Amino acid sequence: MKTLLLNKEQVGSLICMREVIGTVEEAYKAFNSNQVIQPDYIGIDLPSPRGDIDFKLGYYKANEVISMKASSGGFINNPTTYGVPSGMGTILLFDARTCALICVMDGSLITGLRTGAAGAVSVKVLARKDAKKITSIGTGNQARMQIRAISEVMKIEEIHAWDSTRETLAKFKADIESEFGIPVIMANSKKDAVEQADILITTTRGKGPLVEAAWVKPGTHIVAIGTDTQGKQELDPELFRNAKIVNDSIEQCIEKGETWHPLVKNIIAKSDIHAEIGEILLGKKAGRENDEEITIFDSTGMAIQDNTTSNRIYRNAIEHDIGSIFEFLKG
Numbered sequence: 001m002k003t004l005l006l007n008k009e010q011v012g013s014l015i016c017m018r019e020v021i022g023t024v025e026e027a028y029k030a031f032n033s034n035q036v037i038q039p040d041y042i043g044i045d046l047p048s049p050r051g052d053i054d055f056k057l058g059y060y061k062a063n064e065v066i067s068m069k070a071s072s073g074g075f076i077n078n079p080t081t082y083g084v085p086s087g088m089g090t091i092l093l094f095d096a097r098t099c100a101l102i103c104v105m106d107g108s109l110i111t112g113l114r115t116g117a118a119g120a121v122s123v124k125v126l127a128r129k130d131a132k133k134i135t136s137i138g139t140g141n142q143a144r145m146q147i148r149a150i151s152e153v154m155k156i157e158e159i160h161a162w163d164s165t166r167e168t169l170a171k172f173k174a175d176i177e178s179e180f181g182i183p184v185i186m187a188n189s190k191k192d193a194v195e196q197a198d199i200l201i202t203t204t205r206g207k208g209p210l211v212e213a214a215w216v217k218p219g220t221h222i223v224a225i226g227t228d229t230q231g232k233q234e235l236d237p238e239l240f241r242n243a244k245i246v247n248d249s250i251e252q253c254i255e256k257g258e259t260w261h262p263l264v265k266n267i268i269a270k271s272d273i274h275a276e277i278g279e280i281l282l283g284k285k286a287g288r289e290n291d292e293e294i295t296i297f298d299s300t301g302m303a304i305q306d307n308t309t310s311n312r313i314y315r316n317a318i319e320h321d322i323g324s325i326f327e328f329l330k331g
């Protein structure tokens with residue numbers, strides 16, 4: 001049994017953001033076409049100063065691949081005490097016809113790539129066609145990935161950014177301006193930043209509402225990324241009252257996404273959720289219908305995004321003869 005091994009550098013060289021936008025779009029369509037088996041993900045929380053590790057499992061019938069991604073995070077002493085990053089990722093791919101292990105790859109880049117691509121896919125179907133200005137609440141890793149991906153699907157003229165830490169915000173400005181040449185305006189308040197938005201992305205680790213409903217102008221598209229587990233929150237639940245609400249997976253978003261908050265407060269009912277994004281991509285439900293509506297894409301992240309993206313990396317590696325082979329079983 002031959003298993004292909006791919007390290008982080010190889011993974012990074014084998015796929016570009018444009019290709020990931022395609023694999024994520026494929027994943028969303030597959031999810032709404034009865035092509036996916038994706039059990040609830042499981043994880044283990046370890047006592048502080050350690051963090052947590054979770055395992056996301058997905059089977060896609062069309063590519064006959066089962067993927068499992070292990071992601072850890074929050075191990076703050078790792079770099080200084082053990083010389084390893086505070087968060088890591090590894091992906092295993094199995095051939096679903098035999099369940100042979102066909103690939104082991106570093107997974108630390110894939111979460112960011114597919115999460116950025118998720119935002120870009122939502123922009124394609126839910127943002128106004130004349131959108132130019134992006135507001136970023138949060139300026140960490142995922143914020144950078146959103147900008148990287150969204151700049152593939154539209155021309156961003158300026159970015160208004162806010163962060164709770166001024167140094168993090170200044171670093172974001174320097175990095176984005178040098179990498180993409182897009183001007184970044186460092187906002188003095190969240191309100192100042194949000195009021196500018198055609199597209200609002202939220203990518204913090206916030207645990208309470210950061211964006212008030214009154215600040216969001218008609219026609220804004222919101223990409224809600226940060227809230228992917230219970231206990232996190234970035235948006236005023238009132239924002240959902242009159243918005244067009246789109247989830248990646250309704251089942252996940254009503255349990256651990258931003259959509260949970262207006263539901264428990266009875267601001268919306270489950271039936272007020274307009275669609276899963278795959279339904280819009282498949283043409284079963286409408287995307288944006290006018291320039292006035294506020295659209296919210298709540299993303300919690302799905303195993304099938306990891307599956308289609310890592311499978312493409314694997315196929316590209318085979319095609320270009322990259323990686324090394326390990327035989328767990330001889331013969």
Ligand SMILES: NC(=O)c1ccc[n+]([C@@H]2O[C@H](COP(=O)([O-])OP(=O)(O)OC[C@H]3O[C@@H](n4cnc5c(N)ncnc54)[C@H](O)[C@@H]3O)[C@@H](O)[C@H]2O)c1
Pocket residue numbers: 111112115138139140141142143163164165168203204205206207210224225226227228232299300301302
């Ligand atoms: N939806 C998905 O598919 C998906 C995928 C990956 C990560 N995430 C989530 O996105 C969030 C951001 O991830 P990241 O990798 O960019 O993290 P990061 O640590 O790189 O950046 C986090 C940002 O949030 C800010 N922040 C931290 N705590 C805050 C608080 N209490 N209030 C306001 N701002 C705060 C930080 O200053 C920083 O700008 C996390 O919650 C992560 O779990 C979601």
